[in-house]
Amino acid sequence: MLILGIESSCDDSAAAVLETEHPGQAVVRSSVVANQDDIHRAFGGIVPELASRNHVVAIMPIIQRALETAGCQLGDIDAIAVTRGPGLVGSLLVGLMCAKGLAQGLDVPLVGVNHLEGHLLAPLLEPDPPAFPFLALLVSGGHTQLVDVAGLGKYRILGETLDDAAGEAFDKTAKLLGLPYPGGAALARLAEQGRAGHFVFPRPMLDRPGLDFSFSGLKTAALVALRGRVLDDEARADVARAFQEAVVETLAEKCRRALKATGHRRLVVAGGVGANRCLRDRLAGIARDMGAELYFPRSEFCTDNGAMIALAGCMRLRLGERDGLAISARANWELGVSRNEDIPL
Ligand code: KG4
Ligand code: ZN
Secondary structure (H helix, E strand, O other), X not given: OEEEEEXXXXXXXXXXXEEOOOOOXXXXXXXXXXXXXXXXXXXXXXXXXXXXXXXXXXXXXXXXXXXXXXXXXXXXXXXXXXXXXXXXXXXXXXXXXXXXXXXXXXXXXXXXXXXXXXXXXXXXHOOOOOOOOEEEEEEOOXXXXXXXXXXXXXXXXXXXXXXXXXXXXXXXXXXXXXXXXXXXXXXXXHHOOOOOOOOOOOOOOOOOOOOOEOOHHHHHHHHHHHOXXXXXXXXXXXXXXXXHHHHHHHHHHHHHHHHHHHOOOEEEEEOHHHHOHHHHXXXXXXXXXXXXXXXXXXXXXXXXXXXXXXXXXXXXXHXXXXXXXXXXXXXXXXXXXXXXXXXXX
């Protein structure tokens, strides 16, 4: 069975072809992503209207490239999985309408996928995938959540950010440091040259119980550290390092608490910030201490991609789920809310 996955929830247009010969075995035949970083950089962040307009231009060529790389044609596709939400509604609609048209034209099943579920399941694309149940740390540009995953669709949010998402805090602090949008990965690279102990930032929410996060204060701490100083490259790297350490330590400590509270022995890390090397190393240490296994997707499947959408769609299709052509985009689709539940746009 060949599944075409289509993703357009934010500013990346992505498509992938996933082959599943046997249940539980999925091979990514292709995964193609076109980012719009050059378009949004001038504005220092994503401009929703520009994002949707550029998806319109990019989506069919991206799908075509995914098919070519996979060595197949549209007519070979057996099902279509598409991100239905959450995300920017204009961006979502481009992928969704495209998927509906293809599903109708090819007369194949259509399944709308929750983008966050896609991220959560991305580690299952790796050769040694985690079994259910597991604890998941979902850290992206829009979300920071600790999730108790009992099985497919069985999600309990244990904690989440009260303000900025971890990736958002990375991007905003990167902007303060003069790094081009999106600055998360660039900040991480700069931090590698930073010296320990030159700046110390607070560890938000670690002084109180619970598993929630807060990152907006860290961005302010960086702003205060930078104010009134002429910062040379060395000092900018020191600030980047101090900021990254504060975020990573906060995330890692909450993971340690969540592993202890739930008794889970598997920790899954997903979402764009999951590509952060420092976070991976710190979580590996926590997992070792707690006798748990750590799983994360390869970097290209941490950030937005079509393969994770194809996989989540494939797993949903196996349960007999599918959607009609009347489905709408769900800009605010929380994890764990079923596909049939009514939610406001
Ligand atoms: O999951 P994702 O591609 O998109 C959302 O669904 O939000 O995550 C993108 C976020 C951005 O904020 C980006 O700066 C951040 O992930 N990111 C990183 C790294 N790579 C991407 N943050 C820290 N370190 C990285 N290496
Ligand atoms: Zn994402």
